[in-house]
Amino acid sequence: MARIAPSILAADFADLYGDVRQVESAEILHLDVMDGHFVPNISFGPPVISSLRERTDLYFDTHLMIEHPSEYVEAFQNAGADRLTVHVESEDDPGAVIESIHDHGMDAGIALNPDTDVGRVEPYLDDVEVVLVMSVQPGFGGQSFMPKTLDRIERLDAMGAAEIEVDGGVNSETGPKCVEAGAETLVIGSSLFGQSDVARALADLRESVGIEAKSQ
Ligand SMILES: O=C(CO)[C@@H](O)[C@H](O)COP(=O)(O)O
Ligand SMILES: [Fe+2]
Numbered sequence: 242m243a244r245i246a247p248s249i250l251a252a253d254f255a256d257l258y259g260d261v262r263q264v265e266s267a268e269i270l271h272l273d274v275m276d277g278h279f280v281p282n283i284s285f286g287p288p289v290i291s292s293l294r295e296r297t298d299l300y301f302d303t304h305l306m307i308e309h310p311s312e313y314v315e316a317f318q319n320a321g322a323d324r325l326t327v328h329v330e331s332e333d334d335p336g337a338v339i340e341s342i343h344d345h346g347m348d349a350g351i352a353l354n355p356d357t358d359v360g361r362v363e364p365y366l367d368d369v370e371v372v373l374v375m376s377v378q379p380g381f382g383g384q385s386f387m388p389k390t391l392d393r394i395e396r397l398d399a400m401g402a403a404e405i406e407v408d409g410g411v412n413s414e415t416g417p418k419c420v421e422a423g424a425e426t427l428v429i430g431s432s433l434f435g436q437s438d439v440a441r442a443l444a445d446l447r448e449s450v451g452i453e454a455k456s457q
Contacts, residue, residue, distance in 0.1 A: 242425070242452070243420045243424070243425055243426070243427060243450050243451070243452055244267070244268070244269060244425065244426055244427070244452065245267055245269075245416075245426075245427050245429055245433075245443065245446055245447060245450070245452065246267065246269045246270065246271040246302050246406070246426050246427065246428045246429070247261075247264040247267050247269075247270055247271060247429060247430070247433050247434065247443070248271040248272075248273060248382065248408075248428050248429060248430035248433075248434075249261065249270065249271070249272060249273070249430075249434065250273045250284060250382045250430050251382045251383070251430035251431040251433065251434035251435050252434040253434070254285075257289070257293065258293065258296050258297075260434055260439060261293060261296070261297055261299070262296075262297070263439040263440045263443070264299075264433070264439065264440070264443055265297065265299065266443070267299070267443065268299060268300060269299060269300040269302050269426070270293075270297070270299040270300065270301055270302060271302045271304060271408070271428045271430075272285075272290055272293075272301055272302065272303045272304065272322070273304050273306065273382075273430075274286055274303060274304065274305050274306060274307060274317075275306045275307070275379075275380060276306070276307040276308060278307070278308045279306050279307050279308045279328065279330075279331060279379075280306045280379050280380030281380055282380045282381055286313075286316075287313070287316045287317055287319065287320035288320070290303065290317065290320040290321060290322060291319070291320040291321060293321075294320060294321030300323045300324070301321060301322045301323045301324070302323065302324050302326070302350075302406075302426075303317055303322040303323075303324060303325050303326065304326050304350075304352065304373060304408065304428075305317075305325055305326060305327050305328070305331075306328065306379050306380065307331065308331055308332045308333075309331070309332055309333055310325070310327040310328075310331055310333055310338050311333040311334075311337065311338045311341060314338070314341045314342055314345050314347075315345060317347075318345040318346065318347060322347060323347060323348060324347055324348035324349065324350055324370065324371065325342045325347055325348075325349060325350070326349070326350030326351065326352050326371060326373045326406075327339070327342075327349075327350070327351065327352065328351075328352045328353070328354070328379075329351055329352065329353050329357060329361050329362050329365070330353070330354055330357060335351055335365055336364070336365060336368070339351070339365060339368050339369060340368075348370040348371070349368070349369050349370060350369050350370060350371035350372065350373050350406070351365045351369045351371075351372055351373070352372075352373035352374075352375060352379075352408075353372070353373070353374060353375065354375050354378065354379060355375050355376065355377065355378060355387050355389070355390065359393050359396050359397055359400070362397070362402075363400060366400060366401055366402055366403070369403070370403060370404060371402075371403065371404040371405070371406050371426070372397055372402040372403075372404070372405050372406065373406045373407075373408055373428075374390060374393055374394055374397065374405060374406065374407050374408065374424070375390075375408055375409055376390035376407050376408060376409040376410055376411065376415075376419075377408075377409030377410050379409075382430040382431050383430070383431040383435070384409055384410055385410050386409065386410030386411065386412075386415040387409075387410070390407060390419070391418055391419065391422045392422075394407060394419060394422040394423050394424050395422050395423055397423070398422070398423030404425050404426060405423055405424045405425055405426070406424065406425070406426035406427075406428060407419045407424045407426070407427060407428065408428040409428070411427045411428060411429050411432065412429070412432040412446070413432070413445065413446055413449035413450075414449075416429070416446065416449060416450045417449060417450055417451070420450055420451070427450065429446060432446065433446065
């Protein structure tokens, strides 16, 4: 069953909870953490996540676009993250970070950039709860979906990935194609928080992807 994970990168940071409360029915919230090194952008870190944790029970799906995720596992646990997804291209040993994330009681994911061979995540497939497939270059919202992602999703599905999450340029046109290729979780930023009526946009996106409202 597909689901939508709203990405707050496109939200109004001056009224962050005001935006988040409009997507409470999604049950999962995508949090893009960027350090200005792994990607050429800086977003937010544990303090923002910790503040949101006080306001919502949404599952915090935390996408770490940072060079050294191993140094921050405890900080994100303390902030209230439910899942930490680390990039296979980060500077740290993915296997060791995944183990540390589990030791800290969180779910773990492995992410890969659009130009990274899907074979690089194969050694971790049995150890992670999710594989996050970037469908744009990481670092910024509002980019166009890269069509080659669909083949990559199919390959990861055939390799036995437990859950496939697709991230970047997902909308009412590209979302259904991702689900057909085998994706379960659709990260959606600007097609949701960029809209004037966020709750309406979420309902419309669900409909386009064929998700029953009550299942979200
Ligand atoms: O990780 C990232 C970007 O690096 C994403 O999670 C974006 O936040 C998705 O935004 P849209 O492409 O949906 O605008
Ligand atoms: Fe993301």
